[in-house]
Amino acid sequence: MSATNRKVILVTGASSGIGEATARALAGAGHTVILGARRKDRLDALKDEITAAGGSASAYALDVTSRENFEAVVADVTQAFGCVDVLVNNAGLMPLAPMAALKVDEWDTMIDVNIRGVLNGIAAVLPLMQARGQGHVVNTASIAAHAVFPTAAVYCATKHAVLAISNGLRLENNRIRVTTISPGVVESELARTTTDRAAREWLEDFRKTALKPEAIASAIAYAIDQPADVNVDEIIVQPTSATH
Numbered sequence: 001m002s003a004t005n006r007k008v009i010l011v012t013g014a015s016s017g018i019g020e021a022t023a024r025a026l027a028g029a030g031h032t033v034i035l036g037a038r039r040k041d042r043l044d045a046l047k048d049e050i051t052a053a054g055g056s057a058s059a060y061a062l063d064v065t066s067r068e069n070f071e072a073v074v075a076d077v078t079q080a081f082g083c084v085d086v087l088v089n090n091a092g093l094m095p096l097a098p099m100a101a102l103k104v105d106e107w108d109t110m111i112d113v114n115i116r117g118v119l120n121g122i123a124a125v126l127p128l129m130q131a132r133g134q135g136h137v138v139n140t141a142s143i144a145a146h147a148v149f150p151t152a153a154v155y156c157a158t159k160h161a162v163l164a165i166s167n168g169l170r171l172e173n174n175r176i177r178v179t180t181i182s183p184g185v186v187e188s189e190l191a192r193t194t195t196d197r198a199a200r201e202w203l204e205d206f207r208k209t210a211l212k213p214e215a216i217a218s219a220i221a222y223a224i225d226q227p228a229d230v231n232v233d234e235i236i237v238q239p240t241s242a243t244h
């Protein structure tokens with residue numbers, strides 16, 4: 001990869017699943033990856049793996065629900081690497097349950113991480129990207145941004161919001177690229193946040209056909225590696241066997 005194509009890419013939720021696979025793929029392609037999540041021990045292990053393989057990575061403890069934490073990480077990265085070329089807003093969780101179960105704390109957490117986390121990331125990078133006249137925000141939504149499933153009303157609402165936020169951001173900025181990645185079911189730790197027993201059993205069955213997270217990492221890498229004048233608006237990636 002030429003030096004001009006090499007980017008500084010901040011990936012949230014890089015401690016497992018899609019974010020981890022994405023960071024590994026982007027580093028393997030020659031980009032500098034900045035790993036963000038709360039489980040810093042996991043990020044440090046991934047950073048060591050990437051640097052041992054000749055790649056470039058840094059790890060930051062990041063809780064995306066904290067605007068201050070996000071701003072501080074972006075400021076540190078800008079100081080150390082000059083800029084954040086690409087923000088991959090990928091952190092998310094999915095505690096499924098029927099609405100009547102009234103798991104209102106889980107509703108709040110989904111709104112805080114899946115929506116506010118994305119907004120905090122945008123707020124942290126947007127002024128810097130606007131000042132440079134370039135940048136790329138990649139938001140992980142879901143097929144849940146396009147449909148609503150029982151037990152997933154609030155999760156789907158958060159992912160519909162991510163799609164709307166991406167589309168609005170794109171419409172308002174003609175020099176900043178904005179991409180939504182909408183995966184179908186993917187192997188990851190996402191199911192661990194579901195505490196409702198019936199929803200968890202349904203989920204275990206649903207997840208039998210899951211894609212490997214590398215399939216989503218490739219889609220993200222494709223969007224990032226397009227020329228500067230090419231915006232990939234959205235990529236929906238599902239298992240071939242998906243019937244919904």
Ligand code: NDP
Nearest residue numbers: 013015017018038039063064091092142185186188189190
């Ligand atoms: P994982 O549970 O494996 O990964 C979720 C990541 O989000 C973890 O790295 C976790 O890190 C991070 N995270 C959670 N809360 C916070 C927080 N407050 N601050 C910072 N990071 C946080 O699941 P996936 O890889 O599957 O999920 C990645 C994204 O993909 C999510 O947005 C999810 O909604 C979306 N998605 C997933 C699908 C799937 O089937 N797997 C399908 C469609 C979309 P840590 O706990 O260390 O902070």
